[in-house]
Structures are given as structure tokens and as C-alpha cells.
Amino acid sequence: MNIERLSENGKSRRKYDSPTRRDQAEATRARIAEAARRTFIERGWTATRVRDVAAEAGVSEATVFAIHGNKAGLAKALVESVDLTADIPRLISELKSAEGDPAAQMSAMVGMDRRLFERGGDVLTLMQEARRSEPEVAAAYLEGRARGDESRRRMFATWPENEFRDGVTAESARDMYAALCNIDVYRVLTEERGWDADRVEQWWRETLVRLLVAEDG
Structure with a gap:
């Protein structure tokens, strides 16, 4: 106007x-x-x-x-920019397309995290440092982690019980996913062990399917 x-x-x-x-x-x-x-x-x-x-x-x-x-506001803006690079709409589309196929849904979720860490891992690492002294940054960082966990909760909630490996529940599946697929593991493998992002993504996908999905799922 x-x-x-x-x-x-x-x-x-x-x-x-x-x-x-x-x-x-x-x-x-x-x-x-x-x-x-x-x-x-x-x-x-x-x-x-x-x-x-x-x-x-x-x-x-x-x-x-x-x-x-202020300085904390700058850090929060960086968190928001990382969220955009994760390509949430693409993830939602892939998860819907793969409904009924737990392994394919797992692959879509892992692919999103790989993109997030590959493009924004430096910012996430910075947030880990900043949140120790800046409550606002800590809140923004934890909010971003919570959004990721909510996406996984929704994905696992669509799986029938018989799609999970014996002894695994939707809640424990989220815990195992979070323990394995995170920025710290990504950095160790890529920066210390010399893996490329493709290898990390493949290992995450194969390991999580083996840990979480029923053998006939």
C-alpha cells in the first residue's frame, strides 16, 4: 500500500x-x-x-x-533461521506419503535431521554454548528441541503396536531416537571420525530401523 x-x-x-x-x-x-x-x-x-x-x-x-x-535476541533469530533450513513442509509431506511404512517414515525423519545438522550444526553448537549463560537462549534452544520431539511423537503415534520391535514403546522409541540422532553424535562422526553426511544418515536410518521396527514391519 x-x-x-x-x-x-x-x-x-x-x-x-x-x-x-x-x-x-x-x-x-x-x-x-x-x-x-x-x-x-x-x-x-x-x-x-x-x-x-x-x-x-x-x-x-x-x-x-x-x-x-540484544545479544540474546540475535541468538534467538539464528535458532529461527535453523528451523527454516530443516524444511518442515517437506518432512510433513514425506511422512504422509509413507504412512503405513515405518521404515520409510523413519528415513524421512532422519533425512530432515541430517539436513538440519548439515546446514545449521554450527548454530546449534553455538546455542549449546550460549544457553549456559543466557536464559532466553536456553529457552529458545529447548523450545526447538521440543518441536523436534513433538514431530517424532506424532510419527510414532501413527504406528500400530505390532510395528514396534518387542519391548519398544512409542515413548521409548522417542528416547532412543533422541539419544542416537543428535548434533553431538553428528559432530563426532563428521568432525572426529571423518564420516560424510551421507554415511551418517545411512547409519542412523539402518540402526534406528533395526532398534525400533519389528522385523516383519
């Missing part, structure tokens, strides 16, 4: 293009978030200050505060 600013005599003095201004604001927000990601990863949470992020983004410190509030 175009908004006209009127002079005292009622004549138009200036026009503001609201969509353009919104686009510019979103571009600035994205630039700051990307600068924060680079700066936090390079320097670590403790050593990074808001003015460092502002300088990296090429904006004023006041602009960063206006958009994100």
Missing part, C-alpha cells in the same frame, strides 16, 4: 512504498543474522559483542538493537 504524507495545505509531499520498505527491512534483518552467524562462529558466544555483529553487517549498533533487542 502506498501511503502519502500530506503537507499542512493538504497537498502530497512525499510517498512511501510500504512493500519496498518491508523488503528493505527484511534484507537488513537477514544481513544482520548472517553477520551474527559468521561472527559468533568465528569468535564464540562470550567474545562476541553486538557492535562486532553490527560492524560485520555494515549497519549501526542501534539498528541491531532496534531489530533484535
